[in-house]
Structure formats: structure tokens, C-alpha cells
Amino acid sequence: MIDLKVVHLNTYDGNGGAGRACLRLSDALKASGIDSKVLVYYKFGQNPKIDTFSKTPIQKAMAVYNILSERYYAKWLSKSVKTPFSLQWFGKSIKNHPEVKNADIIHLHWINHGFLTPKFLAELDELEKPIVWTFHDSNAFTGGCHVRYGCENFHQQCGNCPILKINGDNDISHKTWLRKQKAYGELNFHIIAPSNWMAKSVKFSSLLGTRKTSVIPNTIETNVFKPYVKSEAKKILKINPDKFVLMSGFMPSKNDKHKGTPYLIEALEILSRRTGIQKSNIELVIFGNKENAEMPEFPFKTTFLGTINKDDHLAKCYSAADAFITPSLEDNLPNTVMESLACATPVIAFTTGGIPDMVKHMQNGYLAKYENAEDLANGIEWLYHRPNKEAIQKAARLSILSDFSEEVVAAEHIHLYETLINLQPK
Structure with a gap:
């Protein structure tokens, strides 16, 4: 293995799935002997392993201005739909930053919200x-x-973007597409798709369909997200160990399109009416959002855990669950699915995005038909009545260790880095 200095670029420090995936990868690479560093546009936390481009008060103020401008202009120009849209009008040049100039590999992650425009890319x-x-x-x-x-x-x-208030052949989405086309024509880069679904999507795109793409998944800290004894984990959450516990993540408004909350509500309603289902024996646990006026009503007793900031406690919460349900309608390689499986908790989800890369139908979870609440309920009932739940739990944990562990994912990245280094002109 050759000596490598890798710099990872992301807008935020762990604020969202991409930030977490970026930091996890960097830590995995360092554990494998790589000089890996994360640089973010704006740093919220105090993690000493993460550096930032915005250190001085003036730099921070400029970053905040760019971030807020990008977000509010996009919101003003978009219809009132829960679909994120980026204009990439605001950004920062980083080509002269010492860490970027001295790196052997520049690894980009999520670079929106006023960070890197097509021009600065x-x-x-x-x-x-x-x-x-x-x-x-x-x-x-x-x-x-x-x-x-x-x-x-x-x-x-x-x-003719369906998200924009003013759309047409030459609307903002088309103009942004043209800016990206120009920038990508000047920039040579190798794409990593964390899921087969994302790789397939890239191939269909007019912008990047001919670019070289490798499918390498995100990783997870398997020594942190690990199984705990379910009965003991349930006691920690003050839940009766005999209860069948369903867990789900962040619950936005039931009108949110992306997260599929209405399908979860409908699936639980369907489940509650089925014969053979003892309602008093099932409890729903939700983390990531506090109970509030927008929270929908569920047909089972529900516990709201709020935001969980400590990963070891989050792992115990996953372990307390008999099933993790995600009704997401489009997701690349969701961290919550990987975290749940790593904690030996089977996942019930729609067959969408990169979820089938992790969830194997009726082996370590259940893949329901897309946008089919009835089948989502079938998945929960299948696991509820399953006599050998322990075998499915074991399969969940093993699926992460074999394909998504730090060692496995770091090795795949290192191989790609070395290949790209060797292709450079001598």
C-alpha cells in the first residue's frame, strides 16, 4: 500500500447523513493507515478530527450568508413541496487552501448550501x-x-422542472444543468455511488452517463452499532421486555413526501385491524423528533425518544426494537437502515433506492412493494409471527459485517485511490 493523503470535502460536519458517512469513511481509512482528513465549509460541532474552511469571524459570517442565501432563494423560487432544491449560485473558491493543495486525493461528498458552485468545482x-x-x-x-x-x-x-414556480424549457433547472455541463467538461473526476440504484441513476443521466462509476457503500462503526440483549435494552427504555417493539426514525409532517410517513400510518392502521395481532402487545418507538402538534396519531402505544445524540445509546435503542420500519420513498443508502441491521434488528422497508443493497427479502428483513401500505403491514406481521426471530437477527448483523464494515469499505476505497494515482501522468 502506497502512502496517501486524502482530504474529504463536505458542507457540514456530520449534520445529516452525508456528513456522518463522510466522517465514518475518514475514520475507517485512518484505521487502515491512510492519512485522511475531513474539511467542511461550516462547522457546527467541536470534533477535533474535523477542520473547517470558515475559521475567522469574517469567514464564518460569509459562510452563513452564503448558506442562508442559497437556502432562502431556493425556497422562494420553489413550489411549497417538501423536495430539496439547490441553485448553487453562492460558493467559495478552495483551490489555494493548503490542505487541498497538499492532498494526493481530493474526495468530494455533499457540497451544496453555498459551498462549491460548478465554477469553483x-x-x-x-x-x-x-x-x-x-x-x-x-x-x-x-x-x-x-x-x-x-x-x-x-x-x-x-x-420544465416540476419543483419550480416558474418553469419552462429554459428555466433555472435547465440553466443550472448547462452550468454543470460546462464545469464537468473541465473537470475530471471518478464517481462513487454508495448503492447500485445510484449507479444506475448516474448511467441514465445526460450529464454524467458516460463517466466511470464505482459502487462502494458507506460504512459504519460496527464496534459502536452492535447488538445488545433485547430484553435488557427494552428495560433501559422502560419498555416491557415481552412487548413486540417497532421502531422508526425521524417523523416529519405527515404531508412530507420524501419520508413516506402516510404509508407508515396506513400500514400500522391495517396491522392493528388484523386478526392474530394483539394490539396491547405491540409498542411503537420513534426517535429523531420530539412529540409535537404535527406528530400523527398511531394505533399503538407510542414512545417518543426525541433526538439521540449519543451513538452508544442509539445502538441500545435499535437493539430494543424487534423491527425497524422505514417507509422512505427514495433513499440512496440510508444510515438508519445500516445502523439497525448492525444492531441485529431486522428492517422492514419499501423496495426502493439503495435499500435492497442492505435488506435481503425475508432473510434479514422484509422488502415491501413500493408505496404499498398493505405489504408494509405484511412485513411487520411476517416478523411478528416468525418463530425463529433470532436467526433473522443474526443474519442482520452478519450482513453488515460482511459487506459494510470499516475494514471492507476502507479497502475498496484504498484500491480505487491507488488505481487513480497509478493512472496519473508520471
Whole structure:
């Protein structure tokens, strides 16, 4: 293995799935002997392992201005739909930053919200270094949206965007597409898709369909997210050990399209009416959001854990559950699914996005038909009546250790880095 200095670039420090995935990868690489560092545009926390481009008061103020401007302009120009959209009008040049200039590999992650515009991305080609870009969502190959749902405009040149208030052939999405086309024509980079679904999406895109793409998943700290004895974990949450516990993550408004909350509500209603289901024996646990006026009503006793900031406690919460349910309608490689499986808790989800890369139907979880609440309820009932739950729990844990552990994922990245280094002109 050759000596490598890798710098990872992300907008935020762990604020969201991409930030967590970025830091987890960097830690895994360091554990494998790589000089790996994370640099973010704006740093919220105090993690000493993460550096930032915005250190001085003036730099921080400028970053806040860019971030807020990007977000509010996008909100003003978009319809009132829960689909994130980025304009990439505001940004920062980083080509002269010492850590970027001295790196052997520049690894891009999530770079929206006022960080890197197409113009500032193209500048990185001047450094003549291998550039790798992990696509944590679809924004890199669309005219602005991060979640596509059924829209296929990215197959062409975007335009007529269903998200924008003012749309047409030459709307903002098409103009953004053209800016990206120009920038990508000046920038050589290798794409990493965390899931097969994302890789397939890239191939269909008009912007990047011919680019080289490797499928390498995100990783997880398997020594932190690990199984605990379920009965003991339930006691920690003050739940009767004999209860069948269903867990789900962040519950936004029931009108939120991306997270699929209405399907979860409907599935639980269906389940509660079925014969053979003892309602008093089932409890729902939700983390990531406190109980509030927008929280929907569920047909089972529900415990709201709020935001959990400590991963070891989060692992115990996963371990307390007999099943983790995610009704997401489009997701790349969701951290919550990986975390749950690592804690030996089977996952019940729709067959969508990168979830089938992790959940194997009726082996370590259940893949329901897309947007089918009835089948989501079938998955819960299947596990509820399953006599050999321990075998499914064991399969859940083993699936993460074999394909998503730090050692496995770090080795795949290192192999790619070395290949790209060797392809550089001597």
C-alpha cells in the first residue's frame, strides 16, 4: 500500500447523513493507515478530527450568508413541496487552501448550501490531482433537485422542472444543468455511488452517463452499532421486555413526501385491524423528533425518544426494537437502515433506492412493494409471527459485517485511490 493523503470535502460536519458517512469513511481509512482528513465549509460541532474552511469571524459570517442565501432563494423560487432544491449560485473558491493543495486525493461528498458552485468545482482541475466524488443524493446530475421521485427530466437537459414556480424549457433547472455541463467538461473526476440504484441513476443521466462509476457503500462503526440483549435494552427504555417493539426514525409532517410517513400510518392502521395481532402487545418507538402538534396519531402505544445524540445509546435503542420500519420513498443508502441491521434488528422497508443493497427479502428483513401500505403491514406481521426471530437477527448483523464494515469499505476505497494515482501522468 502506497502512502496517501486524502482530504474529504463536505458542507457540514456530520449534520445529516452525508456528513456522518463522510466522517465514518475518514475514520475507517485512518484505521487502515491512510492519512485522511475531513474539511467542511461550516462547522457546527467541536470534533477535533474535523477542520473547517470558515475559521475567522469574517469567514464564518460569509459562510452563513452564503448558506442562508442559497437556502432562502431556493425556497422562494420553489413550489411549497417538501423536495430539496439547490441553485448553487453562492460558493467559495478552495483551490489555494493548503490542505487541498497538499492532498494526493481530493474526495468530494455533499457540497451544496453555498459551498462549491460548478465554477469553483471546475477550478479543482487546475491542481492536477485525482478527484473522487461520492454521490450521497442525485443533485450532481440534475438541474437542482436532490430527490427525483418519478421525474426523468435529468435524462435530457432538465427544464420544465416540476419543483419550480416558474418553469419552462429554459428555466433555472435547465440553466443550472448547462452550468454543470460546462464545469464537468473541465473537470475530471471518478464517481462513487454508495448503492447500485445510484449507479444506475448516474448511467441514465445526460450529464454524467458516460463517466466511470464505482459502487462502494458507506460504512459504519460496527464496534459502536452492535447488538445488545433485547430484553435488557427494552428495560433501559422502560419498555416491557415481552412487548413486540417497532421502531422508526425521524417523523416529519405527515404531508412530507420524501419520508413516506402516510404509508407508515396506513400500514400500522391495517396491522392493528388484523386478526392474530394483539394490539396491547405491540409498542411503537420513534426517535429523531420530539412529540409535537404535527406528530400523527398511531394505533399503538407510542414512545417518543426525541433526538439521540449519543451513538452508544442509539445502538441500545435499535437493539430494543424487534423491527425497524422505514417507509422512505427514495433513499440512496440510508444510515438508519445500516445502523439497525448492525444492531441485529431486522428492517422492514419499501423496495426502493439503495435499500435492497442492505435488506435481503425475508432473510434479514422484509422488502415491501413500493408505496404499498398493505405489504408494509405484511412485513411487520411476517416478523411478528416468525418463530425463529433470532436467526433473522443474526443474519442482520452478519450482513453488515460482511459487506459494510470499516475494514471492507476502507479497502475498496484504498484500491480505487491507488488505481487513480497509478493512472496519473508520471
